[in-house]
Amino acid sequence: MTAPAGVTVRVPAKVNVQLAVGAARPDGFHDLANVFLAVSLYDEVTATPADELTITCEGPDADKVPLDRTNLAARAAELLAARHGISPAVHLHIAKDIPVAGGMAGGSADGAGALLACDALWGLDTSRDVLLEICAELGSDVPFSLVGGAALGIGRGEQLTGLPVGGAFHWVFAVADGGLSTPAVYGEFDRLTEGVDVPEPTASPVLLEALRAGDTTALAGALANDLQAAALSLRPSLAATLTAGTEAGALAALVSGSGPTTAFLVKDAEAAESVAAALTASGTCRTARAATSPAPGATVLPSA
Numbered sequence: 483m484t485a486p487a488g489v490t491v492r493v494p495a496k497v498n499v500q501l502a503v504g505a506a507r508p509d510g511f512h513d514l515a516n517v518f519l520a521v522s523l524y525d526e527v528t529a530t531p532a533d534e535l536t537i538t539c540e541g542p543d544a545d546k547v548p549l550d551r552t553n554l555a556a557r558a559a560e561l562l563a564a565r566h567g568i569s570p571a572v573h574l575h576i577a578k579d580i581p582v583a584g585g586m587a588g589g590s591a592d593g594a595g596a597l598l599a600c601d602a603l604w605g606l607d608t609s610r611d612v613l614l615e616i617c618a619e620l621g622s623d624v625p626f627s628l629v630g631g632a633a634l635g636i637g638r639g640e641q642l643t644g645l646p647v648g649g650a651f652h653w654v655f656a657v658a659d660g661g662l663s664t665p666a667v668y669g670e671f672d673r674l675t676e677g678v679d680v681p682e683p684t685a686s687p688v689l690l691e692a693l694r695a696g697d698t699t700a701l702a703g704a705l706a707n708d709l710q711a712a713a714l715s716l717r718p719s720l721a722a723t724l725t726a727g728t729e730a731g732a733l734a735a736l737v738s739g740s741g742p743t744t745a746f747l748v749k750d751a752e753a754a755e756s757v758a759a760a761l762t763a764s765g766t767c768r769t770a771r772a773a774t775s776p777a778p779g780a781t782v783l784p785s786a
């Protein structure tokens with residue numbers, strides 16, 4: 483008898499080209515206008531039949547990934563199985579290339595990837611709407627990991643509207659040593675805005691038009707992250723990384739989401755190569771990676 487085939491799903495990382503953050507809500511979350519852009523750094527999640535739910539992970543950051551039921555991939559398998567009244571008997575293997583706790587939604591990517599991989603492996607054919615519901619239950623960023631491309635997320639970031647993108651954008655991501663906790667960064671945002679009348683978050687029309695037109699220069703002028711001050715307050719060394727990338731010729735620099743990864747928008751692939759080399763040489767980050775956007779959402783790969 484041949485071994486049962488596995489299903490592999492590839493899922494992109496994200497950068498928030500605009501992250502407008504409102505005041506804390508009674509449930510502890512913050513209302514957002516979160517403009518997500520998927521970028522070409524990917525995790526791959528492979529689901530194979532097993533007697534019980536198990537997880538393995540490979541990659542440079544694998545030792546930082548929990549392998550118990552708190553892993554978002556495990557939680558995705560459990561939620562999907564529960565919806566269908568079946569047992570989550572599956573082995574999930576994560577090939578991790580997205581920095582862990584880096585503000586690039588790597589855990590969310592694995593959650594969305596596991597969901598799609600298990601759905602295919604178990605032959606469930608779950609509707610897109612139900613998959614998106616499960617994603618929102620897993621975390622605010624998980625629905626976007628499923629859909630990819632570009633989207634505006636409102637509410638806590640889970641209510642998505644797809645956005646048109648008129649061309650490719652080139653990026654460099656400087657990966658920092660160690661992560662930053664997302665709740666800690668939102669907590670620092672609350673501390674820094676105490677006594678301030680935080681406005682309702684709204685998407686910038688200039689930024690949306692820059693995306694639609696595929697206009698890199700206009701996008702560079704419109705990038706904005708309301709969590710940046712909080713991330714810098716918790717990790718002041720990020721300022722030196724932002725400066726190093728800008729001095730190396732990046733058109734714009736910002737913290738990716740809750741950080742500590744920093745994102746640099748550059749003119750083209752050639753500029754990406756030289757900015758990545760300069761950032762690596764600067765000693766202000768662990769490593770620098772070039773990537774392009776938009777990237778597709780979670781995708782089942784053809785079986786080998």
Ligand SMILES: C[C@@](CO)(OP(=O)(O)O)[C@H](O)COP(=O)(O)OP(=O)(O)OC[C@H]1O[C@@H](n2ccc(N)nc2=O)[C@H](O)[C@@H]1O
Nearest residue numbers: 510511512585586587621622623638664665668738739740
């Ligand atoms: C900041 C962002 C930007 O896209 O991502 P990262 O940069 O960390 O990847 C997101 O808002 C993170 O989304 P995600 O990581 O899915 O967060 P969740 O699991 O839903 O929530 C984790 C915690 O973050 C805080 N949180 C999250 C989303 C939100 N709209 N308001 C919040 O205050 C809450 O403290 C919450 O308990």
Ligand SMILES: Nc1ncnc2c1ncn2[C@@H]1O[C@H](COP(=O)(O)OP(=O)(O)O)[C@@H](O)[C@H]1O
Nearest residue numbers: 547553554582583584585586587588589590592
């Ligand atoms: N599959 C996973 N990959 C990475 N981290 C995970 C995963 N599942 C749960 N986590 C937990 O989520 C935290 C945030 O990870 P991650 O999603 O990579 O960062 P961020 O929220 O900054 O984008 C990690 O520190 C880890 O404890």
